[in-house]
Amino acid sequence: TEEAPMGTIYSLDSVTVNLAGEGARRYLGVTFFLELDGAEAMKEIEELKPFLLDSLITLLSSKRLEDIDTIEGKNNLRREIVAQFNERLVRGRVINAYFGKFLIQ
Template identity: 40%
Template sequence: MSKKNIIIIAAVGVLVLALVGGGFFMMWKKLSTIDKIKEEVTAAAAPKVEQPPSIGPLFALESFIVNLADPGGKRYLRVTMNLELRDGKVNEAITQRLPQVRDCILMVLPTRKVDDLQSIEGKNALREELITKLNQLLGAGSVTKIYFTEFVIQ
């Protein structure tokens, strides 16, 4: 083979390698652009996960057992609850005024009838009334929520 043929074959080989390399480069750029678009679409379509609201300090109360206001007085309620408080200062106030807190709750519970407490609406109404009464005693916004941990009607 002549020197001229070797130079032509080498030039064609370099040209082919340059074209193949350029083709791979263009494909790589296109695929990376497609991946970016997929990530953007996925991020936009994904539902935003909201953080659950933080829970305040809890104060656990002992069980209450009271007669209900039904005719004959043969039905009673046993309930245990936790009070969610605004902050730790309220926890101290409840500890100091625990007899008053228990009295406040004991004045509300016996006024209910079985029919009132068997529905979710009745339990929520009881919860709201207790929160209102306790906040009157401890200061507005002191008790933010009440969680019933035991609720037995017999």
């Protein structure tokens, strides 16, 4: 079976947020690579970057440790990010999001 070719890859800025929840403060540091459907999507991501980073920070800081500390939780988060970014994009699409760094402290 042949794999489909990868789309254009865009490296998103590293983000560090406080996780939601009671008790001790936990931090999440992440870096994402976005797989895009082409050059138009790349241009649009650049134009919308401040808004996309803001929505990413809001989404990440709403998560509790137990929401994201499993493989299933990370995969759900990845899908949420793709869906959230695609709601804003008009000319292009995010195909997938990949973790470059995922650090919980």
